[in-house]
Amino acid sequence: MIELSQVSKRFGDETAVDAINLKVAKGKFCALVGTSGCGKSTTLRMINRLIERSSGDIILDGQALEAYDPVKLRRRIGYVIQSTGLFPHWTVARNIGLVPRLLKWPADDIQTRVEELMALLGLPIEEFAHKYPHQLSGGQAQRVGVARALAADPDILLMDEPFGALDPITRIKLQDELASLQGRLHKTVVFVTHDMDEALKLADHLVVMRDGLIVQQGTPLALLQHPKDPFVESLLGGLERGLKQAALTRVKDHMSSLGPTLPSQYRISADFSLRQALSMMLRDHTDRLAVVDQHDVPIGELSLRKIVKEAQLEKGSMREA
Template sequence: MIEIDRITKIYNGVPAVDAVTMTVESGTITVIVGTSGSGKTTLLRMINRLEEPTSGEVRINGESTLEIKPHLLRRRIGYAIQGHGLFPHHNVARNIGAVPTLLNWPKDKIRARVDELLTLFSMEPAEFRDRFPAELSGGQQQRVGVARALASRPDLLLMDEPFGALDPIIRARAQDDLRRIQRALGSTIVLVSHDMEEAIRLGDRVAVMDGGQLVQHGTPADIIANPATPFVADMVGDMERPLRLLSLVPLAEVVEDGGAPGAALPADGSLRDALSACLWTGRTAVPVEREGALIGRVTLETIRARAGLRA
């Protein structure tokens, strides 16, 4: 869906983004990750021309973004930022409906879309539609910010550190929300983060930036197992690598027959979740359920074997 072709941005003779080429497939989440100053945000902003490239080209569905007027391009691309950027003097409904209003959607269609998105984000429309941003929690504000970016059914959603201002518990829930909604809508998302944990948790593909260059682009498993440079290896972390690998393995993939005591974990949970449950409660196995029905168990022995951990 998105082809980034040798895109370059130079400031004062220094390349902030240096001849980056990559493809983003439709219906996937790609996370661009790197340290401060690596060029990740500049790369993201060149996709919707908030930053104009010095050279190179971005194509969306085969069409060069340089051939589209910037304001028209941005109406086709959702954009969500850290801190949500809501209009404080507009209620939730007006915030979410901002772009559809610019596109002259009928009022009844806008209202239906607002209610649809609030429901999707587990926010009851009758309760939240007329609230103002100051009356929402940080997590709720972020949900509304993402809902606003999705309101006009854009071809693409760009997200710049969208969860950076949230505390760890709310951040994890917001990440889960985004993944669930992306799967439900089939959206294409490009997200910038400085957090490799977030990149691995969310990304179908991870693009690692260092010094303005794309140093590795692959699946989370590729990035963890085969870091292309010492910088990527540092981002992954040697000590954390087994745990990151466990986070990519769903329980349904390794569940075995048998029972186990204690609370069950969902089949779409990860081996990392199961390891945490075992260590926290002192169990040697955890039961696994799907839609409320027990389907088996996962043992601590299996978890350790998959991670290469010693007993």
């Protein structure tokens, strides 16, 4: 869906993006991470032509970027930024309907679409449709920003630190909403973030940038298991990498069948992450947890010894391979 070949951007003498190659398949979620000033936003803005690249090729949906009219192109690509970029003198409903209006949709269709999106993003119409951006909390404004980006049903969504200014609880909630939205809508997403947990949680494809270069890219798990150099390793969490990897697997993938001496007072849901399970073990001073289904019925158990043993076996088989 998106393909960058040897793409560079120079600002005067400075090379902000240096001959990067990047492919994002249709329906995939790509996260760009890296220290400040490494070229993430510039990369994003070259894709929707808010910035013209200095050299290299960009292909979108099988066609060279130049084959698209720049204005039409931007209307086909949803773009969300940290400051939301909402128009302050427009109501929420009008802000969300911006692109459909530019595309001259019939008024009834715009109205229907705005209502659909507000429902999708958890913004009750009676409460929010007529509010102005200054009357919204940061999280609500971000939701309006995401709704607006989705309004004309773009195939591609570019998101530049969309949740950067939010408190951790609202942030996690919006991440979960974005993940579930993505599960239903299958947009092709390029997402910039400074929050590694956010990147690991959402991305199918993780891209680490440094000084305008792509240092390493691959699945989150591959990068966690084999960081290429100390920079990638420290960016991915250094010593915390083990826990970040545990956050990517579910309890149900590590549980064994119910033993006779079930530690029933310590329970964890099968859908929780292994990281949450390890945290619970530390908190509750136990090395075994009962695993329960959504009705709180025990269906297995999780043992710290077994988790460690599996990790050792995995490491051994990787070494042999």
